[in-house]
Amino acid sequence: MPKPEVDPTVQLELSVDRGSPVPLYFQLSQQLESAIERGVLTPGTLLGNEIELAARLGLSRPTVRQAIQSLVDKGLLVRRRGVGTQVVHSQVKRPLELSSLYDDLEAAGQRPATKVLVNTVVAVSAEVAAALGVAEDSEVHRLERLRFTHGEPMAHLCNYLPPGLLDLDTGQLEATGLYRLMRAAGITLHSARQTIGARSATATEAERLGEQTGAPLLTMQRVTFDDTGRAVEFGTHTYRPSRYSFEFQLLVRS
Amino acid sequence: MPKPEVDPTVQLELSVDRGSPVPLYFQLSQQLESAIERGVLTPGTLLGNEIELAARLGLSRPTVRQAIQSLVDKGLLVRRRGVGTQVVHSQVKRPLELSSLYDDLEAAGQRPATKVLVNTVVAVSAEVAAALGVAEDSEVHRLERLRFTHGEPMAHLCNYLPPGLLDLDTGQLEATGLYRLMRAAGITLHSARQTIGARSATATEAERLGEQTGAPLLTMQRVTFDDTGRAVEFGTHTYRPSRYSFEFQLLVRS
DNA sequence: TAGTGGTCTAGACCACATC
């Protein structure tokens, strides 16, 4: 018997639509990802080899490889030379994204609300000028918001934006998140540098968040860059640790 | 004039060695990365087009694309259709890696030291069994360490490992980090799920770390998986926020 | 020894941005 084991992808009814504007490799990777997420391809399963899969779908091997590689990059598959491609065991959720607190809360069904405390233009401080990479004598947008879930304060968000980058409408800011407004304005977010720490609440901070003076707070500072490398936002956030923690998936860099 | 601008990669003396076992695309990407890090290719620079670069190096276009793509994945380059490939502006340091505290400290020149408090085998608690995915009646390694820098306590590390995974020698644990021992034992780390939060120190915790009872502590919980998806470590760590914070670079997932 | 993924080639056509 040449092949006692069955290629599990045979039973997947994979197919690609050459008329679609969606790239072929992407169509394939989506179908595979969906099969993995639905549990049709169970952890540990060895996929059939690339050549055969390519032949069955009428694709070239590089195209199939591109599809598989994208899932390897996402951490869903593992390739081993001489062995094959295997579905990774276990609870791989989502790798860490450059995410918006607002979007995260909304996705978790937490019904976030925002109260804008400050929305003005001010002269930059030295710290903010350094973080944003703007001249020391320029002006920046200053934004201060309280974020609520279930009517309870959860975080205090203080942000600075370079001048002229964006029109910041208080109404819009209370209806959605800052990142979404930036994306809507045609800004392509690219990367961010974050620092997460902790410290005791001052009297003002405690009052704002409904904590006691001296209570532990989770802090996050972030500078966000767009795809031209320009700093588009500097933020200093404080969170109530009883209501928020940072949770994420890391992949090993190869 | 057909080309008033000069392709900056021309002056880079790029070359590949076909006799080397190092893949051609990797040789190229390393040379480009080094040029970017040394500042020879400055931020904003537009690279010449892929076809020409391939011709000049005697490589095929897919090979050159593979080299460039790996740098795009690292966040060093940005491609724009119809425009070209550009060196990203700005202080892109290192993306978040699945990193070892010990290695991080050593790389930062902090001369870390470790004191092993507990190194035994115990019956699992329900929480640990769930995190590691082992049976409720099995045994696990339990590890408790204090991490010092400059002679001052910085973190308390409590870890659990599946039975039989690794020989844990107390001497080795005080000389290096847990991840390095796991890698040396042939374990390929693949991913981890982390939670970062904050809370007040209990009396015991405060005593261990040289803080006051009730002082804010930074906390991290992590489950690490190898490339077969098996959980290989579960850890609960607490840090003195005055001496440690989490700092990292995020890239937007495309 | 047989089968796998890893790498590489030399073309091709298309979509998009800019001029």
Add this chain to the structure above:
DNA sequence: ATGTGGTCTAGACCACTAA
């Protein structure tokens, strides 16, 4: 209209793993 990256093909040889 031109030039860029995005996608795709149909092969090829090699390195590694396992039986």
